Amino acid sequence: MNAQAQLPTAFDVQRIRADFPLLARSVHGKPLVYFDNANTSQKPQSVIEAVDQHYRLHNANVSRAVHLLGEEATAAYEGARDSLARFINAGSRNEIVLTSGTTQAINLVAYSHALPRLQPGDAIVTTVMEHHANIVPWQIVAARSGATVKPAPIDARGELIVEEFLKLLTPEVKLACVGHVSNVLGTVNPVRELARECRRRGIPLLVDGSQAVPHRPVDVQALGCDFYAFTGHKMLAPTGTGVLWARKELLQAMPPFFGGGEMIREVRFDGTSFAEPPHRFEAGTPNIAGFAGVSAAIDYYASVGFETIHAWEQQLLAYATERLRDIPGLRIFGEAKDKEPVISFLIDGAQATDLATLLDLQGVAVRSGHHCAHPLMQFFGVPATLRASLAFYNTREEIDAFITALLKVRKLLL
Structure with missing residues (x-):
């Protein structure tokens, strides 16, 4: 990942988020944190x-x-x-x-x-x-x-x-x-x-x-x-x-x-x-x-520009990866030098589906399962992983909320 990607000063993620109606909703009484972008992206109002x-x-x-x-x-x-x-x-x-x-x-x-x-x-x-x-x-x-x-x-x-x-x-x-x-x-x-x-x-x-x-x-x-x-x-x-x-x-x-x-x-x-x-x-x-x-x-x-998108997403990827590495017993799958903002992981002693279900109750949408990649799961010797996938309309504050929720559900399961 390129943690040093330079973000154009004109980038305003909150203005970007305002273009995506679904990002403003709540789930289970919590503000939505949508980290399932590799599965499907949200749609701007213009679309x-x-x-x-x-x-x-x-x-x-x-x-x-x-x-x-x-x-x-x-x-x-x-x-x-x-x-x-x-x-x-x-x-x-x-x-x-x-x-x-x-x-x-x-x-x-x-x-x-x-x-x-x-x-x-x-x-x-x-x-x-x-x-x-x-x-x-x-x-x-x-x-x-x-x-x-x-x-x-x-x-x-x-x-x-x-x-x-x-x-x-x-x-x-x-x-x-x-x-x-x-x-x-x-x-x-x-x-x-x-x-x-x-x-x-x-x-x-x-x-x-x-x-x-x-x-x-x-x-x-x-x-x-x-x-x-x-x-x-x-x-x-x-x-x-x-x-x-x-x-x-x-x-x-x-x-x-x-x-x-x-x-x-x-x-x-x-x-x-x-x-x-x-x-x-x-x-x-x-x-x-x-x-x-x-x-x-x-x-x-x-209208946004891929240079801007890449720079912001790489910053989010670096920040999320750093925060996840601080969680005891957490294993990240996939640490290539060049990667896009997708992080698959597991926590020792916790099932991926259980983590995803409890995170949903905290307003955090992530993906659990084999991600239509059985041979890859077999290579790593696991039945499933939890996957957080980011997009340019996500924020550091959402990552912080995700980490807080993950620590909370980890404590419930272990």
Whole structure:
């Protein structure tokens, strides 16, 4: 973590917090401390209003009507594609496939790119620290094709052992996958280095960026990967929204993942022709209002600035980590040199679920469980952890309240 990150003097966290209505509420008679941002972020008023305005003023389906409402809905939906292309510096708006989230985006690559190419004896490389969404789809297509999935190991600090990852990139590997940032450990993986080495070997690299895009600017062209997936609801936007970015030549070579309306050029019983990417992969009615919210979320990030966001979050991460280390019997999982504001931990003698339940009664929302990362839990030899994940609208005072509550519930349990 970068504890020395310099915060711009103009940053006013209380002004930022005023933009997020839910942060003002109480739970169980206590002021809410929301530290479950890695699961889903809260939404600023501008995003809420964008969704509300769509349903109040513009509600219609996309690309199927010549009336004004249909044109407005289509403009909002396609406008989100343009905003997202700029947000991650895609080479073209046509490289942006709009999905329901990271899970659908990764499954799209699994079934449309990987499965048609896999043969018995082939392999897919992923890592021990991945979310299940970046493991299970590969297992399914591997089982269907006779391929295998090879996990790259990590060390005790929760950092990817890069040389071991590279050793796995043998000629039978047809795809490599890695999370940009671990949802459990906060570890930032060296995506540029991995992409460079994959490219040298002719192996496409897919990156799960769900935990990266809320915290740092992402430039897919600079990263050098081949696929990049992320979800809207972790980056201030509505649920049911997500993105798959892929290189144009890869999308053009991929068959449709599922069929229906809007993804076709012409349907005949003697054969159907499909639309060009990205619409080839967007069958059915999409979450139009949700993507109006995505555009508003991107605008909000631009108004704050990722330099400011990164500096504040790194200060919060350093402060929270320091306070947690002072608690007797507390073990932190994941102490990588480069990490985002996610802290997973346990207290000796206390169950993670018990701690989370009692913290909720004190107004503190944290996550307990395996965090959709069973292999990572198995690596550390624990069934679950408690996870506090921070965002730029959190404060030092909230960390102090969290620590006070944690000490109180620790005393009750031990």
